[in-house]
Amino acid sequence: MxxxxxxxxxxxxxxxxxxxxxxxxxxxxxxxxxxxxxxxxxxxxxxxxxxxxxxxxxxxxxxxxxxxxxxxxxxxxxxxxxxxxxxxxxxxxxxxxxxxxxxxxxxxxxxxxxxxxxxxxxxxxxxxxxxxxxxxxxxxxxxxxxxxxxxxxxxxxxxxxxxxxxxxxxxxxxxxxxxxxxxxxxxxxxxxxxxxxxxxxxxxxxxxxxxxxxxxxxxxxxxxxxxxxxxxxxxxxxxxxxxxxxxxxxxxxxxxxxxxxxxxxxxxxxxxxxxxxxxPGRGLLFREIRFRKNRNDLQLHKTLSFMYDIASTHEDISHPHAIKILNNFQGFTRKSLQKLEDKNYIKVHGNMWSMTASGFHTAANLYNQLVKAEEDE
CATH class of the missing domain: 1.10.3470.10 (ABC transporter involved in vitamin B12 uptake, BtuC)
Structure with a gap:
């Protein structure tokens, strides 16, 4: 019926x-x-x-x-x-x-x-x-x-x-x-x-x-x-x-x-x-989505922080660096590099990258938060 x-x-x-x-x-x-x-x-x-x-x-x-x-x-x-x-x-x-x-x-x-x-x-x-x-x-x-x-x-x-x-x-x-x-x-x-x-x-x-x-x-x-x-x-x-x-x-x-x-x-x-x-709050599907998003965000933050350490040693933060220096860094992937460029945190020219003012400022805030968290512990 x-x-x-x-x-x-x-x-x-x-x-x-x-x-x-x-x-x-x-x-x-x-x-x-x-x-x-x-x-x-x-x-x-x-x-x-x-x-x-x-x-x-x-x-x-x-x-x-x-x-x-x-x-x-x-x-x-x-x-x-x-x-x-x-x-x-x-x-x-x-x-x-x-x-x-x-x-x-x-x-x-x-x-x-x-x-x-x-x-x-x-x-x-x-x-x-x-x-x-x-x-x-x-x-x-x-x-x-x-x-x-x-x-x-x-x-x-x-x-x-x-x-x-x-x-x-x-x-x-x-x-x-x-x-x-x-x-x-x-x-x-x-x-x-x-x-x-x-x-x-x-x-x-x-x-x-x-x-x-x-x-x-x-x-x-x-x-x-x-x-x-x-x-x-x-x-x-x-x-x-x-x-x-x-x-x-x-x-x-x-x-x-x-x-x-x-x-x-x-x-x-x-x-x-x-x-x-x-x-949405407790479901396994959305929990997995949030986990993957947090993991990807962590990858981006780690990569950006590593780039910040490199860029901060130069007077000109937009100084170009070779991508190969990131190859041995655990958080680096080509996908994360592309996402950082999409967010206008870095610029990629061939095999070279440079940090933008926005990326440098964001990375500096992340770095300061990390230092503060370590001091609180």
């Missing part, structure tokens, strides 16, 4: 419209809240919480004995919050670091969840569970009520971010200073962590336990490459996340036997890859 047919189908087909809108909203809220997880260096938090939610889903089914999406989400939320507070308790009351605590909780809860799933599979009503959709994600099961729930949570998250923006920003970059100003850092920490848990729980049905952490972190990681401003990063992460949801759904719907969740994660990964390569 072409693009026009797909757009028409989005507005006419209930299932596709629901999935597209749901994945877009999920991507936006994950990108928005994931920015805080990335900046707080809690990248594994999403992985730990998503895995910690699995026992809650299994226990909810065992209690009810039937599939109930609302109960599953509630069980996942409770289980995820318990796992989160256990992580906080381990890092605060023991000598273990956060990465160790995250790994422990992830393994413990996921192992317990898989044990419960194995037990459920042996029950007579196991076919009613549909818990495999929470393990690997199944966007096709999204209902309009799920989308409305995502919209409400996203709206509440936006309101909370706006209300506590200054405090959360201070907490990110200087927790100790935030505490000295009288703000309750523990409350702020719990607040943002709780909303991250809620966002992860909302995405389990779409992306699944295994891939949910990527949905939380990838848009934020991509946005971080483009800006140093927190507000712009949050907005960009939300855009990248929403775009990943829409494009992933479109690709999945246009091809047979493609699961929506994994495709969404792959699209988000593509945003990260593009950002890592092409972002």
């Amino acid at each position: 072409d693009l026009q047919e797909y757009i028409e189908l989005v507005f006419t087909d209930y299932t596709l419209r629901t999935i597209t809108l749901g994945t877009a909203i999920l991507g936006a809220i994950c990108g928005m809240l994931g920015s805080f997880a990335v900046l707080r260096k809690q990248s594994l938090l999403g992985d730990a919480i998503s895995h910690a939610a699995l026992p809650g889903i299994a226990i909810a089914f065992l209690v009810l004995g039937t599939k109930n999406s609302a109960a599953f989400l509630l069980g996942a939320l409770v289980s995820g919050l318990i796992g989160t507070f256990w992580i906080r308790g381990i890092t605060r009351k023991t000598h273990l670091k956060s990465d160790t605590a995250l790994g422990l909780i992830l393994s413990l809860f996921f192992g317990f969840g898989m044990l419960l799933l194995t037990y459920i599979q042996k029950q007579p009503n196991a076919n009613q569970a549909g818990l495999e959709s929470y393990l690997f994600g199944q966007a096709a099961t999204l209902l309009e009520s799920d989308v409305w729930l995502m919209i409400i949570v996203t709206g509440i998250s936006l309101v909370i971010l706006l209300l506590f923006w200054k405090e959360l920003k201070l907490l990110l970059f200087d927790p100790e200073y935030t505490k000295t100003l009288g703000f309750n850092t523990k409350f702020l920490d719990i607040l943002i962590t709780t909303f991250i848990v809620v966002a992860i729980v909302l995405g389990l049905q779409t992306v699944g336990v295994v891939l949910m952490s990527a949905m939380l972190l990838a848009p934020a990681a991509a946005a971080r490459q483009w800006t140093n401003n927190l507000a712009i990063m949050v907005i960009l992460a939300a855009i990248f996340g929403a775009s990943s949801g829409v494009l992933g759904t479109a690709i999945s719907a246009s091809h047979n036997n493609l699961s929506t969740g994994p495709v969404i994660v792959l699209v988000a990964g593509a945003f990260v890859l593009i950002s890592f390569v092409f972002s």
